[in-house]
Amino acid sequence: MxxxxxxxxxxxxxxxxxxxxxxxxxxxxxxxxxxxxxxxxxxxxxxxxxxxxxxxxxxxxxxxxxxxxxxxxxxxxxxxxxxxxxxxxxxxxxxxxxxxxxxxxxxxxxxxxxxxxxxxxxxxxxxxxxxxxxxxxxxxxxxxxxxxxxxxxxxxxxxxxxxxxxxxxxxxxxxxxxxxxxxxxxxxxxxxxxxxxxxxxxxxxxxxxxxxxxxxxxxxxxxxxxxxxxxxxxxxxxxxxxxxxxxxxxxxxxxxxxxxxxxxxxxxxxxxxxxxxxxxxxxxxxxxxxxxxxxxxxxxxxxxxxxxxxxxxxxxxxxxxxDDMLWWRSGRSRRMVSAEAIRTTIACLPQSLRDYRVIQQGEELHLWLEGAGVGADGALSTAFEDLAKRLDCALPRLVFHNGLPDERDEKKRRRIKVLPGAASLGPPDQETPLSDLRSGKTIPVVSRSAASSASPG
Structure with missing residues (x-):
């Protein structure tokens, strides 16, 4: 055998x-x-x-x-x-x-x-x-x-x-x-x-x-x-x-x-x-x-x-x-946004970037950027807006952070993930306080196509 x-x-x-x-x-x-x-x-x-x-x-x-x-x-x-x-x-x-x-x-x-x-x-x-x-x-x-x-x-x-x-x-x-x-x-x-x-x-x-x-x-x-x-x-x-x-x-x-x-x-x-x-x-x-x-x-x-x-x-x-798939609102339904689409959007930035994390929770998308060049937050906001338009869905509210989150308790690294409470095809899980995310400096950038303008799913 x-x-x-x-x-x-x-x-x-x-x-x-x-x-x-x-x-x-x-x-x-x-x-x-x-x-x-x-x-x-x-x-x-x-x-x-x-x-x-x-x-x-x-x-x-x-x-x-x-x-x-x-x-x-x-x-x-x-x-x-x-x-x-x-x-x-x-x-x-x-x-x-x-x-x-x-x-x-x-x-x-x-x-x-x-x-x-x-x-x-x-x-x-x-x-x-x-x-x-x-x-x-x-x-x-x-x-x-x-x-x-x-x-x-x-x-x-x-x-x-x-x-x-x-x-x-x-x-x-x-x-x-x-x-x-x-x-x-x-x-x-x-x-x-x-x-x-x-x-x-x-x-x-x-x-x-x-x-x-x-x-x-x-x-x-x-x-x-x-x-x-x-x-x-x-x-x-x-x-x-x-x-x-x-x-x-x-x-x-x-x-x-x-x-x-x-x-x-x-x-x-x-x-x-x-x-x-x-x-x-x-x-x-x-x-x-x-x-x-x-x-x-x-x-x-x-x-x-x-x-x-x-x-x-x-x-x-x-x-x-x-349960780590990103689902963004599209009318009264939701559309899956692949990790590949997120990675490609970030990889095409003209600004330098050493590493990143993308964490969705509810109707917020938290973007942790390490070694980001000047203007990376604005360029990334525009790029994600373009992605949402191509996919015919509403972009969640963007929240930017300098550096990376504390991952000492992470068993496996995932650059793109979803925390409980994020939009999904099923009922949302119990909410996790957003304070758990904020271990770095936050740059408040709100997308012009914020998800709050979308119809409820």
Missing amino acids: SLTAFLSSRYAAFPSRDAIEMHQAAAFRRFRARAMPRSPFYRDMADLPLDRLPRMDKARLMENFSRVNTCGIDREAAFQAAIRAEGSRDFRPMIGNVSVGLSTGTSGQRGLFLATPRERRLWAAIMLGRFWPNLARPQRVAFFMRADNALYRSISNPLVRFGFFDLLSPFEAQIPRLAALNPTVLIAPARQLGLLAQMQAAGELALTPSRVISVAETLSPEDAQAIRSAFDRPVDQVYQATEGVLAMTCRAGNLHLNERWLRIDREVIDAETGAFCPIIHDFTRESLPILNYRLNDVLVPDPRPCPCGCASTRIARIEGRE
């Missing part, structure tokens, strides 16, 4: 949608016969169509964890094992031969994942098959993550030296060990890759990776360009959640859904762009079945065929979480 996974991940590509659907149908026949009967939760549902299985999300999966998993592991025992590992930073202990991991997620809600030896070998085969730079040479892998796990260490073998770099440890203190390792494969969230790229560009590091891989956070185009420039390498992406490896970049540099190992259906939230929330059916995760599982991430498909020749769904970009 591992050798097959390695070879297919490295060399095989689906030539058509029919080939993908035939492969998935066969895989699910095996999964229904082998895995579902071992799950107390699913054993009586093995003959149901996938879309008639109970709709899952993190909360419901965790509520039913003890009955869903096929390993007989109690939820509280798994939580205690994962929390002990988090506290001690010793991630070696397992429950039997099953590794247990804890995920807080972007929302902060706790989740668990399990990995059997077979699942760990499969994950390692997929990752090594896709990203091993040169089969003729040993590799050195540096992996920056919040938590270690036997799953990640499964890529270690006599030809791969694995180094885990703890994101909860002081970043600067780990640089000498990173320099000594001089990894051939560098894997980290976009924020850490950006910091390393800055050090590389400043001559404080001299790393020579053959592969640079962004994980865990949305990689913005400006970050990708800075990282690529610093390391003189394209930046690959692995879109992985607690629920599995959902997408990876191909050899042509485009992101594809991982349809060899998952079936991913779509719940479209914006008909114009085709933006959708993925509904996952995983036919490889037997320890903790992931079936009819809805993620609140928003993906934008790219209908163009990929030069790599693979027919797996191509993804133009990962917008972020569903």
Whole structure:
């Protein structure tokens, strides 16, 4: 199985949608016969169509964890094992031969994942098959993550030296060990890759990776360009959640859904762009079945065929979480404003700008600008007004801040996000006091097309 996974991940590509659907149908026949009967939760549902299985999300999966998993592991025992590992930073202990991991997620809600030896070998085969730079040479892998796990260490073998770099440890203190390792494969969230790229560009590091891989956070185009420039390498992406490896970049540099190992259906939230929330059916995760599982991430498909020749769904970009989508008023309805539109508007400013945050709350759009040149606030106001006109919607009231907000408690960096109380397709959440935003100097700039003039949605 591992050798097959390695070879297919490295060399095989689906030539058509029919080939993908035939492969998935066969895989699910095996999964229904082998895995579902071992799950107390699913054993009586093995003959149901996938879309008639109970709709899952993190909360419901965790509520039913003890009955869903096929390993007989109690939820509280798994939580205690994962929390002990988090506290001690010793991630070696397992429950039997099953590794247990804890995920807080972007929302902060706790989740668990399990990995059997077979699942760990499969994950390692997929990752090594896709990203091993040169089969003729040993590799050195540096992996920056919040938590270690036997799953990640499964890529270690006599030809791969694995180094885990703890994101909860002081970043600067780990640089000498990173320099000594001089990894051939560098894997980290976009924020850490950006910091390393800055050090590389400043001559404080001299790393020579053959592969640079962004994980865990949305990689913005400006970050990708800075990282690529610093390391003189394209930046690959692995879109992985607690629920599995959902997408990876191909050899042509485009992101594809991982349809060899998952079936991913779509719940479209914006008909114009085709933006959708993925509904996952995983036919490889037997320890903790992931079936009819809805993620609140928003993906934008790219209908163009990929030069790599693979027919797996191509993804133009990962917008972020569903509850971090910007929705601006358009008459009595609302229109989704993509993160890409916001980034492009800021990138086209004639004034210099080191970094930024865009935070929507209710009918206010807070713009935090670091290193902004003279007149950036006025130019950005005009640019956002033009964007709102093109999208035929009303621009929220703009509030400008110097510098960046305090992000020490942020688990994942998001340049563009929504706080509770922001306009959405559903009812607004409980309001968060605006005083929570104001840790920098505020420049009161009110758009001429303020949202207060729009009809209520």
